[in-house]
Amino acid sequence: MLDKFKAKFVEESMDNLQDLEESLFLLEKDLDNKELIERIFRAMHSLKGGGAMFGFNHLSDFTHHLETIFDWVRNNKLAVTSDLISLTFSAIDHIKNLIKTGDLTDDQELKGHNQFIVRLQSVLSDSTSTISVHSAVDSQNINDEISESKTYLINFIPQEELLQNGTNPLYLLDDIHALGEAISIAYTHKVPSLELIDITANYCLWQILLNTSESLNEIKDVFIFVEDECELHIDQIADSNILQKPECIEIINKAKKGNSLLKIEDFQSLSQLKPSSQELESGEEKKKITAIKEHKISSIRVASHKIDELVTLVSELVTIQAQLSLYSESNEDPVIVSLSENIQKLSRQLRENAFDISLIPLQSELMRFQRLVRDLSKDQGKDIDFVIEGGDLELDKNIIEHLTDPLLHILRNSIDHGIELPEERIASGKSPKGTILFKAFHSGANVIIEVSDDGKGMDLDFIRQKAINKEIIDQNAVLTDKEVLDLLFVSGFSTKDAVSDVSGRGVGMDVVRRKIANIRGEVSIDTEKGKGTTITIRLPLTLSIIDGLLVKVGANQYVIPISAIDKIHALDPSQLKKSFNNVVVLDKEQIPYIDLRNVFNAPEVEHDVIQMVMIKAEDRITGVIVDSVIGEYQTVVKPLGRYLKKQEILSGATIMGDGTLAMVVDTSRLLMERKSKKVAG
Amino acid sequence: MLTEIKQQFYKETLQELKNISSDLSAQVIESDKKSLLVDRIFSVSHQLSGTGPMLGFDMSSKISRKLEKTFYEIRSGEKEVSLQLLWQTKRTIDSIIDCITEENQTQVPQQ
Known part of the structure; x- marks a missing residue:
């Protein structure tokens, strides 16, 4: 049973990581986007929690450090930089490995793991010096300006019978703490002397200071089933997080020491803005709508083997239905003919539905391509803008599985051979930033995927000469431009003189063509010297x-x-x-x-x-x-x-x-x- | 006879409470299942708070009355179902399960 949950955790974590990578890409373009930072933080938080629960201790420990970094970021203690994003990308790769392999046992791997943690820790230690540069007032102001959360004072005064109704007030406090940042103060002054204590009675009351972005109703719902057995007051005391302000801490400490209840007035000097009740309501309304939208279930997760089974069964049904049609045609019984026609209609609909279900959006693989372009272009000192069009296009999952490797190879080629270094681009009158356009679209019963770059294009004479040198073609052979480009698909043909880590090993485009042909697709090249290259892949929608x-x-x-x-x-x-x-x-x-x-x-x-x-x-x-x-x-x-x-x-x-x-x-x-x-x- | 009715009621109610608690543990509850769940919670709490006292399940019916009231409001559109509310419902149902089990053990002599 636990294994089943563990497998589910692995699957969900991989989705989480994909979400994380997507958020990082967006964050790289908008370094101050609070929503993205929050998304990243939450994804890490889930990984940490789930990791610990399912025995991925190294994963949990590692993500804890990463989570701390982003906790600092969201609290404006640390700024997002390109280096931090690169480090986080590398950390994601490490996390993927930890999810796949579980806890590390190999000494070498453990050493690497610990070194990585030291790197993460150094981000925090390095940043402390940076923080001191900002004045405390400034950072607080920034914090207040962008914060959407509010601080509430909750008075929770249960009656003595609370425990007899099966309510554990500590659970309620836990649930309140789960809504945001909270400080609870327990007041015990009503606890009688030992001989008078009734063990089934409750003598405590609590005050909670809660900073949360959740709505007032969400807070009220925590106490929904104890409303009759307690006195409850929830008051907003500030429209920002004041819990870490020294004045606030002082007020709380004073209340704790003196066993005297906090009052709203105590916080008046700390709150900057008091929104009108109307504003409060409209804000809540908006949040309620957002919450409802967020909780609407638009899709469910189904194991891919179940989809395969469904498609196989539907295929069997189509075959049987063909047999039935043949039989009904030869046997002129009108009942059978009519039944056969109905079954034919239904099986056609079922077939269309089943195949529609087995289609998955190309988007699921695009993250890998984005990572590849980002990482390789940085390694090679190239500046490349990767533009995606039609990422929401859907394809048979079996096709997508077979498409990833060829596409990765094509992209590698574009980065390695296509896009020039910024100085070369400037010299040839181009913008220093190159562009790779990934475009997917429908064309009849096919799907077309085009990968184009605005790089240096291909030199047909050079390709021809290379083919002659490699004795692939005869010196006197007369070839059209297209035939020359076709030479690139011949096994062992490589134009790059120096073999790089990226491409140019001579096992390139022939493998691409073979793999695309395996899924009944075609690949072609179009190029213009100095302008760029476009690789076009034409694919069927489904294979079965x-x-x-x-x-x-x-x-x-x-x-x-x-x-x-x-x-x-x-x-x-x-x-x-x-x-x-x-x-x-x-x-x-x-x-x-x-x-x-x-x-x-x-x-x-x-x-x-x-x-x-x-x-x-x-x-x-x-x-x-x-x-x-x-x-x-x-x-x-x-x-x-x-x-x-x-x-x-x-x-x-x-x-x-x-x-x-x-x-x-x-x-x-x-x-x-x-x-x-x-x-x- | 009364004992038999009581045991039948106890078994059926406990089973439904356990089923609901388990359904409420799901990470996501589809919207169409949610309204069905609301009906089931209302129904079991209504049954327990109505019939429970007659059969000696006083405390569990008292707790379930709170559920009944809240879910009556939800069914009549006066109140919305939030995730927090479902979470608190699960907590309350779990405490009703403990309570009804205890009440049953103290009232029915073990055979």
């Missing part, structure tokens, strides 16, 4: 159900994804016979083709008309010859399993309504294989 074109090759059926198809041509068989080197001429254009009958070793049958499915990939059209085209088919793609894993032309299989199998053709791999001549045309 596709709109396919069902075709027949030999005795078997195959599915070609419709998203890859440009059009279908009917050919005279003689055109193929006349063709040379697997190229036919259509509409005065030379079209290379692949005969699927040869690819799948199907016997060639004579046809009056041959069907050629035109496939569009990376702006090129390639024909695919099939025996016949059956029609459109909603395809639930199933993985091929271990036995067929090694083959490269099929991306999956689907079960047809009549129970037979149809293989799903991976068009991008088919074309790639053709290029490398593995596939017989």
Whole structure:
């Protein structure tokens, strides 16, 4: 049971950290934003508390120091600087590690951990000298100006029967303390002598000075079930935090010593502003509305394996529904036909809902990219503005999982090879600050992700020369600009002369293209020397159900994804016979083709008309010859399993309504294989 | 007969109180479940404060009367449900659970 809670803590902490990183990014742009500082403080506070509860002692201890730093920040004892933000980012990385591994056991790691704590402590010790520079009055003024909290004096005078009703007044005091900063004074002067004490009676009363940003109702609600058994007065005594003011402390000490109750008048000299009751009410109203808004549940957390199960079940349902449709068509019973139609409608809706649920916003991964750009640009002395457009776009979670690495690589390339150093940029008449634009948007049934930089762009002649030197192409080869850029996707091609930590190891863009192809996506490059580079990734919305074109090759059926198809041509068989080197001429254009009958070793049958499915990939059209085209088919793609894993032309299989199998053709791999001549045309 | 009725009442009330207490422990309560929870709290407190005294659960019905009054106001729209209020409700329900258990133990001879 505890393990379950622990796992939940880990999951929630990771979310907390993401929130923390997001807040830090925003804080970096607005160093004095109190709301952000409060958010950061709260996230650390939760990590510390949860860590201690679930046995992450090192995490709890570490976050305690970080929390203290931000407690100082929120109390204006410490200023937010770029260094502090960098340190906090590094601390977040360390926290992530502590959450993943739990308490450290390795001596080396422990040493590093302790050194980090010393660094955190030094932030506080260094800052004390800075604080003394500010005059006490100034800092107090700042504190008062920006504070939204109010100070209340609460008189809690319970009747003697309070305990008999099952109320523990100490719990109530705890709840009051949880609302903000509080000082409680217990008055015991009514406690009788020992022989007269009734152990079930309460003789104490309390006064609490509470500084909180919560509403008056929130405070009143603490006492809601003891109202009849106590005398309760809650009065606002200041519209800022006065609890740390020496005059206030003096008043409290005096009351404690003399056992005399505090009065509102005692604090009159300390309060600067007394808002009218109307203002007080409208303020409370606003807070109430905000609180209600905050507490509205807009989403729930579901384990990802449950979503996977749901999607699998829906896929099964779609398959069964296809069988039912087939059966109802052959059996003309009107009841079955009508039932089948209803089930078809419902399963379509269910399928759409289930796939919608499995989409997650790209935003969840963007934080990593922001960190990467920030950290790398600082390391390399480059000034880069990372602009995100369309971060709320949603994609299949399986696609997002496979997309992160390629995108990280593309961004690394942009920072390392693309954006120039500030002095170089000034020399070439650009602003010293470079920009990387990350843009995601829908285009039909696809999602397009563009990563563009305004850096130095790519030198096509240089790439060409490099390819010749590496014997990738022949010296006399005539290549278009696009073909030259395609060389970057060839394995082992690296243009950076010095291998850096960042990129330039020669295992770059070919891996990117392969990984994107694995999720049925395409990647292309567009560049202009001196102006910048844009990498475009085109992706399908989902992986598990596709709109396919069902075709027949030999005795078997195959599915070609419709998203890859440009059009279908009917050919005279003689055109193929006349063709040379697997190229036919259509509409005065030379079209290379692949005969699927040869690819799948199907016997060639004579046809009056041959069907050629035109496939569009990376702006090129390639024909695919099939025996016949059956029609459109909603395809639930199933993985091929271990036995067929090694083959490269099929991306999956689907079960047809009549129970037979149809293989799903991976068009991008088919074309790639053709290029490398593995596939017989 | 009365003992049987009492035991039945005790068991059912205790179970519902425990269920509510557990539901109130959830970190977030969805808004549609919240109104259902309000109804359940009102219902159990109404039942306990009404029937409880007849069956000898005097103290627990006295405490539950406070809940009944507050949740009556909530149901009639006079009062809003805050997180603090739900938290205090949980505290009160837990003390009713202690109280009704104790009352039951002192009144019903152990078999």
